[in-house]
Amino acid sequence: MPGSVFANRLGDLVDLTTSERSALARLEERERTVRRDATLVRENDRLTELYILQSGMMMSYVVLDDGSRQILCFLFPGDLLGVSALLYAKSPETIVALSDCVVAPFDRALVTALVVDHPRLAAAMMVLNQMERIALTDRLAALGRTSAKARVAGLLLEIRDRLRSRDGGRSDSFTPGLTQEEIGDATGLTAVHVNRMLRQLEEERMIAREGGRVTVLDEASLARAANYTDRFHALDLGWLPPGR
């Protein structure tokens, strides 16, 4: 049994009690398969549930009036999806599967129960929120103030790190599983220019490519090119209440 994927995520932050684990398990009692390219939530859909991504990779994006798309984030196992259901009746964003995925849908009411019965879990969820906020501000700074090359390099490193963190792999080789157009929509660039940047990173021997596979050849240079700072190194969670 994989147990609760979300519990594993929170378990990285705190040592969960048995009672906390079983409360979290309730969030993943149901599961649904989402085929590659299928839409889990469409912008303006009525939101009724949240989801925990159990396996696969998804992304969320918005489409602007002129039809252009901005990818907001890539989602990996253990991530919460559709959290805006805690706020809005209608989704502000679209969530699509980039590979075949399994998600566990659960009702908002379970969050209510969780917050009431397990304050430490509520606190830990606030911490996850903040981690996501920091990731967003890093991306904001990248879009606002860095070059195309830096943004592409940064995206590659981000994807690699996230793939690593759950797959455990230490290999410098990975498969982003994104088209160049998707990379562009995430970094605010054109597919054509993404291609030029990838080629340039390759010519400068920072990465190698074959098929969809990317290998990081010169981690240091790549990180430098990307203006990369590793947040999430030294978390300080001393304020969390005791578990119940």
Place this chain on the structure above:
Amino acid sequence: MPGSVFANRLGDLVDLTTSERSALARLEERERTVRRDATLVRENDRLTELYILQSGMMMSYVVLDDGSRQILCFLFPGDLLGVSALLYAKSPETIVALSDCVVAPFDRALVTALVVDHPRLAAAMMVLNQMERIALTDRLAALGRTSAKARVAGLLLEIRDRLRSRDGGRSDSFTPGLTQEEIGDATGLTAVHVNRMLRQLEEERMIAREGGRVTVLDEASLARAANYTDRFHALDLGWLPPGR
């Protein structure tokens, strides 16, 4: 007495109980004045406290390796500052006063108490987090996929709305209190180009300017130019637990 500014903010979301109000009041027992241009928190400073902004306007930003600055958000009364203290020992961002301000510093431990004793307040804080997340993703889409004119127009509207929401004013005239360089650092543009865009918005009769004062002449066109969507219209907070 203004009571707790933060309680007023949360009070927009739920009807607070007496007990909740007094718990929130504890967050604002101390206060500190921050002079215009003074730094409240510097990037990499050791973080020990959070703050509630009681009056004035502040901003948070990061500085990249090449010295360029990206403003992450503008802060108004009732906003929480330095929330990253819930995560990091060191601040990932700098927080500076744009006008003379008053902030109420409080210890992380008070958040602990709040989460344990008042689950509904914890839930409401999660809602605030999400509102901020949505604001960030909107800005991300603006930086990634919209023109300079749209970004400047959008920033003007955002600032106006935030100034309005607490000042209650219905006037279409307001004073951003930002230099053009600051507008540029928030929108990913150059001060020079911000100037050109402001002039253009003025020539197209969407806004008027005199001194630091901006008047919205054609709200509809400005909103269209900005690709503006008003989130926060119909919040749906039915899942919140009862207050204690």
Place this chain on the structure above:
DNA sequence: CGGTAAATTGACCTGGGTCAATAAATGTGG
């Protein structure tokens, strides 16, 4: 093996950046 999506490339264009000079606006000490 034909057929469609994705990747590449070259030619050329433009929104925004850069630089530099000037004019306003804000402060400051006296």
Place this chain on the structure above:
DNA sequence: CCACATTTATTGACCCAGGTCAATTTACCG
């Protein structure tokens, strides 16, 4: 209240990173 010192705001001239268009190539798929 004034003369001077700093920031800001404006403008014009010119440049370039990244976008646009269009044509191939390559990879993937039933």
